[in-house]
Amino acid sequence: MEYLSKLFGSPARVKVIRLFTFNPEEVFDRDVVVQKARVTPETASKELSALARASIVNRKTFFKEVFRPGSKIPKKRKTIGWVLNQKYPHLVALTHFMRTTLSVSDAEIGKRFRRAGAIKLLVLSGFLVGEREGVIDILIVGDRLIESDIKNAVTSLEAEYGQDIRYMIVPTEEYHYRRRVRDKIVREIMDFPHKEIINRLLKM
Template identity: 35%
Template sequence: MEILEKLFGTEARVKMLRLFLFNPEHAYGAEDIMNRAKVTGKEVKDQLAVFQKIGLIKSKQVTQEVAKKKGKKIVIKKRRVQGWFLDDSFPYLLALKNLLITVSMKTHEDIAKHFGPVGKIRAVIVSGIFIQDWESRVDLLIVADNLKPAALERAVKSLEAEIGKEIRYAAFETPDFQYRLGIYDKLIRDILDFPHRKVVDKIGIVH
């Protein structure tokens, strides 16, 4: 993050750049940006002004859900607020995306180590965001013996917080994966039939 802060000025700007660049299909209200990027209201206001000035984002009305407590019940209400979304005509989108990923991303080997606590790792395959393939449907495949769901969820959320994007992943116990591989399961083929990299392969995956 330190290198990016020096390049882009502030940590808040880096966080908000990631939010918009890595989630181009979403529009966010100011409160949503604060919660997701972990920045202050003033930082949101300042950075939105910069992003709009250079043509990186556009604004529109969005529906936002607000949780309010009434007695012992939580009531969800919807309201219309000003929102902002990525302008896909901005000329340097791909360059910015790749720069943010390249500078801040763990190495593929570090990603494999990151998931060490989730079970006895048998295979780790990276694709999508981890190889700068923005059209991929899946970013990460984990195969393990004695897979620990809670540890897996913690590892995924930790990595998502680090890179600023929701990770599209699949995780399987080894026998389940081998069965799916044998019947040409669509999800498995969506990974193996498109650009990817095997970081760990103790199974001998043939595709």
């Protein structure tokens, strides 16, 4: 992302632009931008102001469901958010540019999951390999994996790709069973375009 950071001013701006261009109908308040783009509140405010001045996003007031301490019933609160400006004159070109410059290397993806434990199989599918209709984007096979580290790795990739990533963790024996019985979900991953980042199953 280094060359994009130089072009757009910072890595944070690239991630925030991707968040809006890849989710064109969504309204995000600052807290959600902080969470999804993995930037600080100060950086989020700065980038949202810059994108609003450039007419890439528009401010929009909406009602957000929030939970008060000790309550299980959400309350609706009026919130200031931002949404992609559908009338931005260069929107098509900007969105295309953001999609075609997505470049997280296979080695980098594998590195981000390294702390999760002994992963036997790590497969990318769905939108991560250009298939918009996939049900799962990342399949992770292994035993005694650290789910919190997997979630952190996925969250970091979501910030890069600007959209939610659907993932599934499957124990090794269960994966082999699913393959034998032609499980629908596993079949839709492995029988269609996918990319194996880690495959240690053949070495067992």
